[in-house]
Amino acid sequence: MSRRSTLLLSSLSDRLFSLKRDCFSGQMILTGSQSYTFHFHLGRLLYANGGPHRVRRWRRCLAAYCPNLQLETIQLPTNLSDAVSNSLGVCWEYELLCWWLERRWIGREQVTALIQAALQEVLLEVSLLAWSDLKLIPQESPFSTHPVLLDPEVLFAGLPQQIQRWQERGLAHCYPWQAPILCPSQIEVGQDWSTLPWAEGLDGQQTFFDLARSFNQDIADLGSSLAPYLQSGQIEVVTLPDLPDPIPPISRDSCPAILVACIDEDRWVCQSLEILLTRTGHRVVTFQDPLRAIRQLMQQKPDVILVNLELPHLSGYELVTQLRKQPHFSETPMIALSSSDGIVNRFRAKMVGCYDFMAKPIDPKLLLSTMAKALSEKAASQPATHHS
Numbered sequence: 267m268s269r270r271s272t273l274l275l276s277s278l279s280d281r282l283f284s285l286k287r288d289c290f291s292g293q294m295i296l297t298g299s300q301s302y303t304f305h306f307h308l309g310r311l312l313y314a315n316g317g318p319h320r321v322r323r324w325r326r327c328l329a330a331y332c333p334n335l336q337l338e339t340i341q342l343p344t345n346l347s348d349a350v351s352n353s354l355g356v357c358w359e360y361e362l363l364c365w366w367l368e369r370r371w372i373g374r375e376q377v378t379a380l381i382q383a384a385l386q387e388v389l390l391e392v393s394l395l396a397w398s399d400l401k402l403i404p405q406e407s408p409f410s411t412h413p414v415l416l417d418p419e420v421l422f423a424g425l426p427q428q429i430q431r432w433q434e435r436g437l438a439h440c441y442p443w444q445a446p447i448l449c450p451s452q453i454e455v456g457q458d459w460s461t462l463p464w465a466e467g468l469d470g471q472q473t474f475f476d477l478a479r480s481f482n483q484d485i486a487d488l489g490s491s492l493a494p495y496l497q498s499g500q501i502e503v504v505t506l507p508d509l510p511d512p513i514p515p516i517s518r519d520s521c522p523a524i525l526v527a528c529i530d531e532d533r534w535v536c537q538s539l540e541i542l543l544t545r546t547g548h549r550v551v552t553f554q555d556p557l558r559a560i561r562q563l564m565q566q567k568p569d570v571i572l573v574n575l576e577l578p579h580l581s582g583y584e585l586v587t588q589l590r591k592q593p594h595f596s597e598t599p600m601i602a603l604s605s606s607d608g609i610v611n612r613f614r615a616k617m618v619g620c621y622d623f624m625a626k627p628i629d630p631k632l633l634l635s636t637m638a639k640a641l642s643e644k645a646a647s648q649p650a651t652h653h654s
Contacts, residue, residue, distance in 0.1 A: 602620040
């Protein structure tokens with residue numbers, strides 16, 4: 267195994283075991299060339315998503331462990347988009363599994379096997395990629411049920427050996443989410459590919475992961491079988507786009523496309539809020555620098571402003587005070603965000619003109635309902651327009 271992969275795997279393993287000891291609940295986000303989110307409850311893993319093929323991975327594991335479910339013929343719950351939005355991490359995969367499990371469409375053993383397989387694929391991807399940033403977001407679990415809680419020991423079993431076999435066969439330049447495809451110009455005359463069991467799958471539409479699932483074969487063993495042909499140029503690899511999200515965002519027809527501004531120096535908070543609000547049909551602009559935010563807010567004139575009170579250079583209290591002096595923002599709902607939930611902070615926020623105060627970590631459902639209430643009250647207070 268390469269030195270880089272060894273270090274990455276060791277660092278990731280140490281972190282997961284540390285979170286288990288600390289009974290951590292929340293999200294761990296790894297960012298580099300790709301972004302991955304791991305969801306925890308009391309130190310155990312619930313699920314992980316992200317990467318280049320978030321949907322493809324989920325559908326692949328669903329087909330392998332829940333073959334009785336056909337997404338194309340199942341009418342998804344109309345209220346699931348609301349339920350999904352209750353998690354800042356937007357883990358619709360887990361929400362759907364819980365929903366099906368509650369209705370006994372699938373069994374607990376199926377859910378366990380599916381989640382374990384998806385997590386192991388994610389861990390393999392993460393170990394082969396260079397990630398540069400790790401962020402922890404403590405948060406009480408947003409999920410109402412926790413049917414499966416997996417220990418890191420189970421997930422790491424055999425992973426170092428799998429990575430080593432993948433790399434020792436000269437596959438370090440390939441990734442398991444890429445798709446092998448025959449290169450006709452390099453095939454020798456008279457060469458018979460029909461005897462190879464996976465030959466029909468080399469159409470550039472199935473990834474290494476897909477082929478391994480189809481033939482019930484370990485991903486490293488499959489890579490070893492294809493390695494000679496990859497090295498000779500008879501097989502090439504291509505990168506496929508991900509499949510469409512099975513849970514489309516809420517229609518703009520049913521949810522007004524209001525513009526929400528989020529000002530917080532923590533880019534992860536901004537990113538999480540942007541994911542939540544975009545999925546629920548809102549337009550979002552985010553700022554980490556409050557001084558830059560003032561100029562942009564004057565131009566874009568958002569309908570709602572979410573502002574962290576503990577901003578650098580210019581506190582949230584000062585920012586709200588300045589904005590309230592502008593005629594356009596005299597009635598704009600401004601919601602204060604703070605990691606310090608105290609009476610003094612709440613009182614100060616109210617005094618400078620904030621509509622409401624919300625303690626971090628943000629409760630997504632409460633945030634959405636508070637925004638809706640604020641906008642409704644603002645609309646009701648506007649003078650009616652009379653037409654002659």
